[in-house]
Amino acid sequence: MALLSLESVVAGYGERPVLDGVSLRVERGEVVALLGRNGAGKTTLLRVAAGLLRPRGGVARVEGHDVAALPARRAARLVAGVPQDDLVEAPFSVAEVAAMGRVAHLGPWRAEDDADRVAVRAALEAVDLAAVAGRLATELSGGERRRLSLARALAQGAPLLLLDEPTAHLDLGHEARLLATVRHLARDRGCGVLAALHDVNLAAAVADRVVLLDAGRVVADGPPATVLTAERLSAAYATPLRVLADPEGGRPVVVPGAPR
Numbered sequence: 306m307a308l309l310s311l312e313s314v315v316a317g318y319g320e321r322p323v324l325d326g327v328s329l330r331v332e333r334g335e336v337v338a339l340l341g342r343n344g345a346g347k348t349t350l351l352r353v354a355a356g357l358l359r360p361r362g363g364v365a366r367v368e369g370h371d372v373a374a375l376p377a378r379r380a381a382r383l384v385a386g387v388p389q390d391d392l393v394e395a396p397f398s399v400a401e402v403a404a405m406g407r408v409a410h411l412g413p414w415r416a417e418d419d420a421d422r423v424a425v426r427a428a429l430e431a432v433d434l435a436a437v438a439g440r441l442a443t444e445l446s447g448g449e450r451r452r453l454s455l456a457r458a459l460a461q462g463a464p465l466l467l468l469d470e471p472t473a474h475l476d477l478g479h480e481a482r483l484l485a486t487v488r489h490l491a492r493d494r495g496c497g498v499l500a501a502l503h504d505v506n507l508a509a510a511v512a513d514r515v516v517l518l519d520a521g522r523v524v525a526d527g528p529p530a531t532v533l534t535a536e537r538l539s540a541a542y543a544t545p546l547r548v549l550a551d552p553e554g555g556r557p558v559v560v561p562g563a564p565r
Contacts, residue, residue, distance in 0.1 A: 345520065469500075
């Protein structure tokens with residue numbers, strides 16, 4: 306059974322359709338990148354996968370459960386997410402914001418315990434924020450607050466992690482460390498990761514599989530080297546692109562093509 310499965314999902318907002326019969330799977334231990342130009346349906350797909358948007362047709366299942374039908378606390382134990390441009394603005398400390406990810410594990414008769422504190426500390430260390438745990442989140446830079454949003458999701462401890470442009474506002478060094486963290490979560494902890502990305506080369510570097518969306522439909526799904534072809538990407542992004550092979554490892558490297 307797949308960790309996440311979308312089965313012929315149709316979804317949108319009001320009368321506006323966005324996803325049209327989308328099917329995909331994410332397994333434990335796997336990083337899957339969602340690619341496509343603006344408006345292709347990446348964020349909508351993530352919202353359906355998180356149970357935040359009920360599809361008009363089809364179903365999204367997490368560990369076999371219809372995620373849209375689950376109580377919020379149960380869904381939060383299965384799915385953690387970092388929305389696009391989720392920059393923390395609340396006047397809480399860094400540690401307090403990260404600890405908000407543990408809410409799904411608490412209850413009327415269980416206060417925060419050592420296991421929760423360990424999870425929060427590990428999450429802050431993973432995004433290089435443990436040294437500023439006592440500072441106010443509002444004092445952090447945009448990139449630091451973006452990493453704090455990820456720490457909150459990591460502290461949640463859910464098996465499925467949904468990321469919408471996770472490297473926005475990050476410099477190259479922290480981008481590399483975040484990618485290493487994502488790979489660690491998948492390979493060493495058995496999490497499944499579904500990440501919507503704008504950077505095609507980033508997807509080629511980190512993903513086990515790439516799902517390419519165009520006008521709300523899946524037009525390709527497979528390993529980066531299979532999906533990221535010049536012909537397919539040029540059509541999906543409506544611009545000429547070239548695909549080269551990285552001399553180290555041979556992964557695809559996408560560069561602009563000659564103007565038509």
